[in-house]
Amino acid sequence: MPKATNYQPKSRRKAAESVRTLIPRAQIQKRIVEMAQEIRRDFPTEHLHLVGVLKGSVFFLADLARQITGQLSLDFIAVSSYGSKTHSSGEVKLTRDLDSSIEGKTVIVVEDILDTGMTLQYLLRVFEQRKPRRLRVAVLLDKPERRLAKVRADYVGFTIPNEFVVGYGLDYSERYRNLADVGVLTLGTKIKKS
Ligand code: IMP
Ligand code: MG
Numbered sequence: 001m002p003k004a005t006n007y008q009p010k011s012r013r014k015a016a017e018s019v020r021t022l023i024p025r026a027q028i029q030k031r032i033v034e035m036a037q038e039i040r041r042d043f044p045t046e047h048l049h050l051v052g053v054l055k056g057s058v059f060f061l062a063d064l065a066r067q068i069t070g071q072l073s074l075d076f077i078a079v080s081s082y083g084s085k086t087h088s089s090g091e092v093k094l095t096r097d098l099d100s101s102i103e104g105k106t107v108i109v110v111e112d113i114l115d116t117g118m119t120l121q122y123l124l125r126v127f128e129q130r131k132p133r134r135l136r137v138a139v140l141l142d143k144p145e146r147r148l149a150k151v152r153a154d155y156v157g158f159t160i161p162n163e164f165v166v167g168y169g170l171d172y173s174e175r176y177r178n179l180a181d182v183g184v185l186t187l188g189t190k191i192k193k194s
Pocket of ligand 2: 056
C-alpha cells in the first residue's frame, strides 16, 4: 500500500506570479528621448558606437539608438551572471564577444539595469583594455541600494527601489522580456485546490 503523504505533489502547485507596473511605457519612451539628447549633447559631432549587453538591453538599445541623431553604429556582447534566479551569483562570464574592435571609438555601453554592478565592473575592465577613445555607460534602470562594485552609469533612465523588475527586455527565467512596461515581479506559490 502506498505511504500516506501530507504534502501536495509538485504537479498540484501553481506559481502565483504577478507583475505590478512600475514604469509605464509612455514614461520609458519619454525618458529615452531625453537620454538620447543628453548623449548627443555630450558628443555633438562624434560617431557613437553603441554596445548592447545581451539580452536585456535589446529593446532599450533599439529605442535609444533611434532617438540619437547623427552617425552611430551598433555591436553586442553577452555575459551571464544570473542563471534563472532572482539573485546574482556575483560571477560574470563572457559568452559572446563583440564583432569588431572598439579601439579609438567613442563607446556607449548600453545595459538594462545596474544592480550589484558586478557585470558592469567586469565589462568596463574588458573594454578599457581595448583602448576606446571614450567609454560611457547608459542604463535604463539603476538600483543603487544593491551596489557591491564601485561603478556608476553616466546616463540613467530611472533610479528604482530594491525590487526585482521585469519587462522591456528584463526577464525572470527568460520570461516577461516582451512586456512594454517595466513592472515589479512578485513570486508566490499557491497550492492548487483539487
Ligand atoms: P549586476 O551585475 O548585479 O549589476 O546585474 C546586472 C544584470 O543582472 C542585469 O543586466 C540583469 O540581467 C540582471 N538583473 C539585475 N537586477 C534585475 C532585475 O531586477 N530584474 C531582472 N534582471 C535583473
Ligand atoms: Mg542583462
